[in-house]
Amino acid sequence: MKKSLIALLALTTVVAACSTSPTGRKQLLFHSSSQLDAMGTSSFEQMKKEQTISTDKKVNAFVQCVTDYITPNVNSKVHKGEWEVVVFDSNQINAFALPGGKIGVYTGILNVTENAGQLAAIIGHEVGHVIAQHSNERLSSSQLSQAALVVAGTTMAAKDVDNKTLLLAGLGLGLQYGVLMPYxxxxxxxxxxxxxxxxxxxxxxxxxxxxxxxxMAKQGGAAPPEFFSTHPSNQTRINGLNKHLSKTNPMYAQSNVKPNCVKPAIPKSK
Known part of the structure; x- marks a missing residue:
């Protein structure tokens, strides 16, 4: 069992050392881009079958307009070809992007975004997940965590460790709050x-x-403490984005692109 654990840790070290995110963070990636693209495309097709798609031409044109300014600046290594954009008719305050060039926007989030710039922030953020291969990393880290629990359980069983169930539960919580959530x-x-x-x-x-x-912060609703959440608090995000303006303000000033996407009135979903 020790050999299995050592082999697992060695594999993790090799993969993590060979993979780096766009911000320079070490990553754990077990899956190929083609695998993730296939998963993303399959999930997106299923969502289109199960959820109501908006038929509002003005709303669709607005979302497509913003997306058409964002996606040309995404490296073709991330996705070659056109990005498919679908607006889902739902009051959910949400949006997402998937490997394979898929973007989904819920009409609910359009009631929070006041203009094209704020929608661009949403779409840029979601595409950022794809650029940084976060789906791959989350899937890989989850699989590694499960493998670690299996190895730990087998090792404890072989050594007849007392309170094995309690110890495994504690290890599971440790992985959840110490590894997966910070990830x-x-x-x-x-x-x-x-x-x-x-x-x-x-x-x-x-x-x-x-x-x-x-x-977003004004939307209200009880939020768990940041330690117990997979997302930073709104204020943490605001502070981080404010700080990064020192880099992005000059980028904006140097851009010759002048988007002309006008937000229409957003009807309430049924």
């Missing part, structure tokens, strides 16, 4: 940074990303 918060922060840079070079004022999260 999630690191991903969100990284996507914020990548998204702000992406919107700036695409001609959208990066200060709108700060205003966006100020608007």
């Amino acid at each position: 999630g918060r690191a991903h969100e922060t990284e996507a914020d940074i990548i998204g702000q840079e992406l919107m700036a070079v695409s001609g959208f004022d990066p200060k709108e990303s700060v205003k966006l999260w100020q608007n």
Whole structure:
């Protein structure tokens, strides 16, 4: 069992050492881009079958307009060809991007974004997850965590360790709050940074990303303490985005792109 654990740790070290995120963070990536693209495409097709798609031409045109300014600035290594954009008719305050060039926007989030710049912050953030291969990293880290629990359980059983169930439960909590959740918060922060840079070079004022999260904070609702959450607090995000403006304001000033996407009135979903 020790040999299995050593082999697992050795594999982790090799993979992590060979993979680096766009911000220079070491990553754990077990899957190929083609595998993730296939998963993303399959998931997106299933969502289109199960969820209501908006038929509002003005709303769709607005979301497509913003996306058309953002995606040309994404490296073709991330996705070759057109990005598919679908607006889902739902009051959910949400959006997402998937490997394989798929973007979903819920009409609910359009009631929070006041203008094209704030929607660009959302789309830039979601595409940032794809650029940084966060889906791959989360899947890989989850698989490694499960493998570690299996190895630990087998080792304890072989040694007849007392309170094995309690110890495994504690190990599971440790992985959840010590590894997987911080991974999630690191991903969100990284996507914020990548998204702000992406919107700036695409001609959208990066200060709108700060205003966006100020608007998000006003939505209310009880939020768990940051330690117990996969997402940073709104204020943490605002502070981080404000700090990064020192880099993105000059990028925006140097951009020759002048987006012309006008937000229409957003009807309430049924």
